Structures are given as structure tokens and as C-alpha cells.
Amino acid sequence: xxxxxxxxxxxxxxxxxxxxxxxxxxxxxxxxxxxxxxxxxxxxxxxxxxxxxxxxxxxxxxxxxxxxxxxxxxxxxxxxxxxxxxxxxxxxxxxxxxxxxxxxxxxxxxxxxxxxxxxxxxxxxxxxxxxxxxxxxxxxxxxxxxxxxxxxxxxxxxxxxxxxxxxxxxxxxxxxxxxxxxxxxxxxxxxxxxxxxxxxxxxxxxxxxxxxxxxxxxxxxxxxxxxxxxxxxxxxxxxxxxxxxxxxxxxxxxxxxxxxxxxxxxxxxxxxxxxxxxxxxxxxxxxxxxxxxxxxxxxxxxxxxxxxxxxxxxxxxxxx
Numbered sequence: 001x002x003x004x005x006x007x008x009x010x011x012x013x014x015x016x017x018x019x020x021x022x023x024x025x026x027x028x029x030x031x032x033x034x035x036x037x038x039x040x041x042x043x044x045x046x047x048x049x050x051x052x053x054x055x056x057x058x059x060x061x062x063x064x065x066x067x068x069x070x071x072x073x074x075x076x077x078x079x080x081x082x083x084x085x086x087x088x089x090x091x092x093x094x095x096x097x098x099x100x101x102x103x104x105x106x107x108x109x110x111x112x113x114x115x116x117x118x119x120x121x122x123x124x125x126x127x128x129x130x131x132x133x134x135x136x137x138x139x140x141x142x143x144x145x146x147x148x149x150x151x152x153x154x155x156x157x158x159x160x161x162x163x164x165x166x167x168x169x170x171x172x173x174x175x176x177x178x179x180x181x182x183x184x185x186x187x188x189x190x191x192x193x194x195x196x197x198x199x200x201x202x203x204x205x206x207x208x209x210x211x212x213x214x215x216x217x218x219x220x221x222x223x224x225x226x227x228x229x230x231x232x233x234x235x236x237x238x239x240x241x242x243x244x245x246x247x248x249x250x251x252x253x254x255x256x257x258x259x260x261x262x263x264x265x266x267x268x269x270x271x272x273x274x275x276x277x278x279x280x281x282x283x284x285x286x287x288x289x290x291x292x293x294x295x296x297x298x299x300x301x302x303x304x305x306x307x308x309x310x311x312x313x314x315x316x317x318x319x320x
Contacts, residue, residue, distance in 0.1 A: 015046035019067035019320060020240030025221035026054055026062040038224055039064050042231055051076035051246075052213050053135065055189070057097050060210035061221050065246070071304070071316040072246040078184050079214025079249075080163065085205050087192045088175045092202035094147070095133040096189035100204070108201035109173045118198050119165045122191065126162060130155040131189045160186040175206065215248045216241075243301050243318065244294065253293045253305070253312070260297040264319075268311040 022043075026035050032053045040048040049070045051063040060083075065073050089109050093100030110118075130136045133144040136155035143155050161183035168177040180188065189205050196203025211218045222230070222239060230239055244252075259269045287293065287307055292315070295302040304316040 016044050017067055018043055018045040019069055020242055021069050021245050022064045022066060022240055023216045023220040023222065024062045024064055025218065025223045026059055028057055028059050031056050032062055035062055036064055042228055049073055054210060055097065055208065057099055058208040058210060061213045061216055061218050063213050063216045068318045068320055069243045069246065071318060072243060075250065076214040076246050080181055080183060081210060082181050082212035083188050084179045084209045084211055085188050086175055086177050086207040087195065087203050088206045089196060089201050089203045090174055091204060093204045096131045096193045097205045104202050106201040110199040110201065112170060114199055115167055115176060118195060119167065121198060122195060123162045123165050125159055127157045128160045128187065128190050129157045130187050134187065158185060162186065215245055247294045250292055250294045251287060252296050255295045255297055255302060260302050263295055263303045263305065263314045264317055266314055266317065268313045271310050271312060
């Protein structure tokens with residue numbers, strides 16, 4: 001797991017060994033790290049980390065991994081995400097959102113036809129420059145820290161994927177509401193900024209809400225206020241989703257008690273040897289060399305593993 005993915009992980013090792021996923025409906029004004037810290041304290045959990053940072057301005061789905069679920073964080077971060085957001089035309093801001101200082105103004109306001117004709121230009125695989133105020137590192141330092149010290153150098157462009165970009169409505173001529181399905185690493189603030197430029201004006205994000213992150217949706221989300229009340233009358237596990245929830249797109253492999261022991265101790269499991277078959281061939285199906293598997297013993301997750309030749313080798317063992 002990368003340091004960036006677990007930057008919000010609790011450093012305090014005291015607490016209960018709670019394992020699973022909690023989908024928090026993050027409030028505006030709170031950082032993702034603060035949401036993780038607050039959740040960990042409410043549940044009394046020993047370890048926690050989030051999957052996919054939300055800006056302080058943003059609200060919505062923030063999946064929080066607890067205990068051994070933190071080992072599955074990369075699989076959520078790599079998943080598709082859906083955002084609803086409001087773009088305001090006529091101003092640019094140094095953060096590309098409502099929290100920033102105004103840099104430039106424009107009298108141009110695009111109409112619906114102009115916007116709809118522009119959206120196809122922002123779907124597919126794009127080269128996108130992250131915002132100046134972002135966590136991207138430039139020469140080893142976070143871009144937002146450099147910006148606070150007066151630097152104006154933008155992070156280098158990178159490829160992102162926009163799978164759907166839809167206009168939902170126009171509250172007034174100054175703003176528009178959109179919904180986007182996108183891949184890992186997409187900055188909605190950059191998307192709004194670049195859309196404004198394409199339309200001959202300037203723009204920023206005034207509202208941003210994530211409604212899906214990988215397999216987690218807003219229908220599963222709970223506010224921290226509701227969580228604080230829930231834990232008073234029910235065990236913490238009652239509000240958690242299973243570790244396996246994060247691995248819906250990864251094929252599960254049923255393993256025997258003996259094979260479970262091998263994997264838990266970091267040893268490979270033979271698929272077959274000579275004429276003997278040790279793993280049901282029907283389970284492997286269309287799995288190819290190098291594919292990742294999720295080993296299960298009954299209902300209990302055992303390990304993330306990889307098919308290598310005639311062996312299934314453990315990558316991350318889940319100590320449950």
C-alpha cells in the first residue's frame with residue numbers, strides 16, 4: 001500500500017482491532033484526514049485509512065478502511081468514481097474552487113447549446129493539469145505547500161479518463177450542474193477550469209459531491225453525526241461493510257483449511273502437480289497468469305493472491 005493512500009492512517013496503535021469498511025458521508029469544511037481521525041475515535045478502532053481524498057469543500061462518499069481492510073485500499077482507489085458538481089462561470093480562482101481568491105473575471109456566459117457541444121471534447125482519455133493547490137509533489141514538495149509560499153508552477157499534466165460528462169441543469173446563467181463518471185486521479189476542479197477556458201470564459205467549482213467511489217455508493221454512506229449516535233446503541237461492527245465489499249471485481253477462490261494455513265504463513269498453494277489437481281479448475285475459469293485472486297475460507301477472507309504458473313502466491317495476507 002502506498003504512503004499517499006494511507007496518509008490518513010491513525011498513528012496511535014491503541015484501540016480495538018476492528019476490521020471492515022465504513023462509508024462516511026463527509027461534511028464540507030472537513031479534510032479527509034480529519035474524517036478518518038474522527039471515525040477512528042468514535043469506533044475506538046486501532047487502525048484506519050481512507051480510499052480517495054476529498055477536498056475540504058467536497059461532500060459525499062469517503063470510504064474508510066478499518067483494520068485489515070486497509071490492505072484492500074488500492075483496489076478502491078483504482079475504481080471508478082462519480083461526482084455531481086456546480087460550475088460557476090465568470091471567475092477563476094487560485095484553488096479552482098469556492099475557497100480560493102479571485103484571479104480573473106469574464107463577462108462571457110455560455111448557453112446550454114455551447115456547453116452541450118463542448119462536453120464531448122472532455123470525454124475519453126485526456127491530458128489534465130492538476131490544480132496549483134493539490135497534493136501532487138513537485139521536486140519532492142506538495143504543490144499546495146509550494147503555492148502557499150508563493151510558487152506559481154503548476155504540476156505536470158497526466159492522463160485521466162472521463163467516461164461520462166453530463167449536464168444536469170442550469171440554476172441560472174452564471175452556473176451549471178454536472179455529473180461525471182471518471183477514473184483514478186481525475187481532478188474535478190481542473191475539469192471545471194478547462195471547460196471554462198474552452199468555452200471562452202473562466203470558471204471554478206462552487207459545489208462538489210462524490211456519490212460513488214469504487215463499489216461504495218451514497219446509499220451506503222453515514223454522516224459522522226449519525227455515526228456518533230449509532231455507536232452508543234450498537235456494536236461498531238453493526239455499521240461496517242465486509243472487507244470483501246472492496247473486492248467485488250476480483251474473482252474469489254475457495255480454499256481448503258490446509259491451503260488457508262499455507263497462504264496465511266506466506267506459502268504458495270499448488271494449483272496442480274502432475275496428475276493431481278489441488279484447486280478446482282472450474283474456479284479458475286478465465287483467470288490468466290498474473291491475475292489477482294481473493295482467497296476465501298468459507299465466508300472468511302484469507303488473502304489477496306496472484307496466479308503464477310502452477311501456483312497461487314499470497315500478496316497480502318489478511319490476519320483475521
